[in-house]
Amino acid sequence: MTPPAKRLKTFLALSLLLNIFLVGGLGGGLYQWFARHPATAVGPQHGMRVAMTELPQTKRHQLRQLLRLTRVDNQPLIAQGREARVDVAKQLQAPTLDRPALDAAMAKARDADVSLRARVDATLADFAGTLSPDERIKWAVAMQRHPAAKAPPTGSAAVVGDE
Template identity: 60%
Template sequence: MTTRPLKPWLLVSVLLNVFLIGGVGGGLYHWKANTPTAEAVVNQHGLRQAMFKLPPERRRELRQLLRHNRADSQPLVMAGREARMGVIRQLQAPTLDRDVLVAELAKAREADAALRALVDSTLAQFASGLPLDERQKLVEALYVRGPAKGKAGPARETAH
């Protein structure tokens, strides 16, 4: 057997291997570049950020409180959703009835405000049992964002 017929097969094999290695390497690079880093995951806000910053036992406690209030919040969620669907129907209608639109917007706003009040009440109940350092983490997660992040310190009393 001569080496002449093997050279084209060897060349095809080398090219195929280079192509496969490049594809796997490019796929790994793309996957690694598009995977969110821990910092990006931490860059959430609201209750999710608060849960992330709290110790595991406190996370569990807050999650349980929120689950406990889920039954109370479900009608509010549904009322808000129905009101928003009413808004959509009014905006898509051939003729716009402004009074009905305003009423649907008011219903949605009231349901959202009631839901927010329920969540805030749950949060207040949860925060009442936290020590100062964990309450500070809660403040940072819920209310301090952007350039003001380092400026929120512990509350200080002023003498009058």
């Protein structure tokens, strides 16, 4: 074997070993990352999302589609609420607090949120009308078993900074 060919083979062998080492390190790092950060990083599931699991697959799909359509149809209302919350943040960051403007922005955000919630509730009521009595019972039991996120406790202990 000639010296340049031997050097080339040595270089290729070292390159292959280095690449195997790097791929192994990357694979091990990814494994460790996903072991510590599972795919359910959304947080604890509760309320409607868990209650939906009690429905048959076709009904779950139908409900998701209806909720998606409701979201698409109400984009202007969602945007109004978002803009109002941005306005609230701007009012709070202002050097001087303009209380009437802050109250108006908060009322606008609240009105948008309440209107959107009413439309989502109407969609859920319409969907419930398509379920059989047995499916409605299962869905209701699941919603009772997995209620929406609980509100913080009331009282002086719940107020931040009162300690």
